[in-house]
Amino acid sequence: MSQNVSERTRIKSERYESGVIPYAKMGYWDANYAVKTTDLLALFRITPQPGVDPVEAAAAVAGESSTATWTVVWTDLLTACDIYRAKAFRVDPVPSAPDQFFAYVAYEGDLFEEGSLANMTASIIGNVFGFKAVKALRLEDMRIPHSYLKTFQGPASGVVVERERLDTFGRPLLGATVKPKLGLSGKNYGRVVFEGLKGGLDFLKDDENINSQPFMRWRERFLYCVEAINRAAAATGEVKGSYLNVTAATIEEMYTRAEYAKELGSIIIMIDLVIGYTAIQTMAIWARENDMILHLHRAGNSTYARQKNHGINFRVICKWMRMAGCDHIHAGTVVGKLEGDPLMIQGFYDTLLATKIEVNLPRGQFFEMDWAALRKCLPVASGGIHCGQMHQLLDYLGDDVILQFGGGTIGHPDGIQAGATANRVALEYMVLARNEGRAYVEEGPQILRDAAAQCGPLQTALDLWKDISFNYSSTDTADFAETPTAST
Numbered sequence: 001m002s003q004n005v006s007e008r009t010r011i012k013s014e015r016y017e018s019g020v021i022p023y024a025k026m027g028y029w030d031a032n033y034a035v036k037t038t039d040l041l042a043l044f045r046i047t048p049q050p051g052v053d054p055v056e057a058a059a060a061v062a063g064e065s066s067t068a069t070w071t072v073v074w075t076d077l078l079t080a081c082d083i084y085r086a087k088a089f090r091v092d093p094v095p096s097a098p099d100q101f102f103a104y105v106a107y108e109g110d111l112f113e114e115g116s117l118a119n120m121t122a123s124i125i126g127n128v129f130g131f132k133a134v135k136a137l138r139l140e141d142m143r144i145p146h147s148y149l150k151t152f153q154g155p156a157s158g159v160v161v162e163r164e165r166l167d168t169f170g171r172p173l174l175g176a177t178v179k180p181k182l183g184l185s186g187k188n189y190g191r192v193v194f195e196g197l198k199g200g201l202d203f204l205k206d207d208e209n210i211n212s213q214p215f216m217r218w219r220e221r222f223l224y225c226v227e228a229i230n231r232a233a234a235a236t237g238e239v240k241g242s243y244l245n246v247t248a249a250t251i252e253e254m255y256t257r258a259e260y261a262k263e264l265g266s267i268i269i270m271i272d273l274v275i276g277y278t279a280i281q282t283m284a285i286w287a288r289e290n291d292m293i294l295h296l297h298r299a300g301n302s303t304y305a306r307q308k309n310h311g312i313n314f315r316v317i318c319k320w321m322r323m324a325g326c327d328h329i330h331a332g333t334v335v336g337k338l339e340g341d342p343l344m345i346q347g348f349y350d351t352l353l354a355t356k357i358e359v360n361l362p363r364g365q366f367f368e369m370d371w372a373a374l375r376k377c378l379p380v381a382s383g384g385i386h387c388g389q390m391h392q393l394l395d396y397l398g399d400d401v402i403l404q405f406g407g408g409t410i411g412h413p414d415g416i417q418a419g420a421t422a423n424r425v426a427l428e429y430m431v432l433a434r435n436e437g438r439a440y441v442e443e444g445p446q447i448l449r450d451a452a453a454q455c456g457p458l459q460t461a462l463d464l465w466k467d468i469s470f471n472y473s474s475t476d477t478a479d480f481a482e483t484p485t486a487s488t
Contacts, residue, residue: 058103143367156288158375190224197232199420284325391444
């Protein structure tokens with residue numbers, strides 16, 4: 001027995017040193033590692049603590065997000081630990097950031113429970129962001145292997161099915177968020193929805209923090225919204241919808257609200273990102289089983305995506321939400337108050353809409369990835385956009401997008417119906433110009449003026465918002481290309 005103890009001690013002594021474990025020597029760094037098709041790959045932006053070697057920092061991230069801990073544990077000898085060690089296999093300096101490094105880490109696919117976003121993220125982002133070896137850490141990109149993607153359902157409807165249900169093709173979809181978000185009664189809320197849809201919008205949307213406040217309980221709001229949808233559909237001859245926010249304190253209550261929305265005849269429900277990965281997947285499964293479109297507002301996203309050196313890049317969130325099964329996700333816009341760098345935004349849209357992602361460093365795409373036949377997730381552009389930017393929006397974002405004008409619809413001096421009409425006319429004139437082969441980006445302002453000559457609401461909108469811009473620098477820019485923001 002004593003010989004066995006002595007042998008185990010000898011093995012441990014050979015593998016480990018006292019104090020902080022040298023992760024690189026432990027087997028969490030392998031510059032010659034041959035990446036397997038079944039490996040999940042992560043790219044971290046690492047800012048090591050002063051004096052910490054970047055390779056050691058990368059190995060520490062790989063270790064702490066897979067099988068390692070800070071000291072020797074006796075259970076190592078009971079497991080196939082060597083198989084499940086994550087491997088940091090490449091470290092590159094970040095252009096124009098001498099203290100930052102891109103670290104590539106490979107994870108064995110069997111480290112993760114099948115079809116569980118919660119389990120995968122608990123491993124990848126669980127503890128490492130507070131680890132002492134790094135001053136700051138950001139998860140920039142991931143490659144999810146084909147075999148693991150096959151364990152997720154993906155979007156329930158997807159772009160093609162949704163367009164068929166709406167009978168709307170060849171143009172972006174139009175929406176608006178009902179604001180002001182506080183104080184409207186259910187009846188007046190329904191009136192806003194009706195006027196917006198009748199004016200030409202495809203969708204109206206609950207604000208992300210409209211749930212069931214004392215001034216407007218959810219059941220009353222749903223009832224008036226569906227009544228407004230039916231009236232607008234009858235008046236226009238078009239399929240209409242409103243995103244009914246079912247976000248609630250418990251999943252059970254969310255089921256109750258979603259089932260009521262379905263009972264009333266709604267074809268779409270909405271959830272907020274803050275409900276968490278398990279709840280998102282749960283509602284996505286419910287949506288698929290009940291033939292509902294699932295709209296996700298990214299409420300809370302910027303708490304971890306805002307800083308360039310720490311947190312999680314939004315493209316990773318896009319991948320996770322497509323895996324989880326959301327049909328829509330707010331993915332940013334190149335103009336407006338939530339404006340992002342054009343190349344970064346286009347990278348987000350590629351992530352949601354492509355069937356296969358190619359490496360494109362200027363757009364922030366570090367890995368080639370096949371989406372394993374998971375359906376497309378429709379991006380939503382929202383935040384300070386208005387009809388005067390229609391040529392830019394169409395150029396940068398394409399057809400497969402929902403242009404969600406909030407204040408740019410409801411803020412119209414003549415009311416929401418006039419605001420909706422202004423947006424619809426601007427969009428259709430711009431799409432027509434594009435389809436005719438005109439240089440619609442360069443001619444955009446003139447195309448809008450010509451359209452406004454035939455449409456009073458559009459003229460009023462252009463007069464009101466022509467000079468509005470948000471000239472702030474984007475906080476998330478491409479590392480491999482110089483790209484000014486769209487407003488500069």
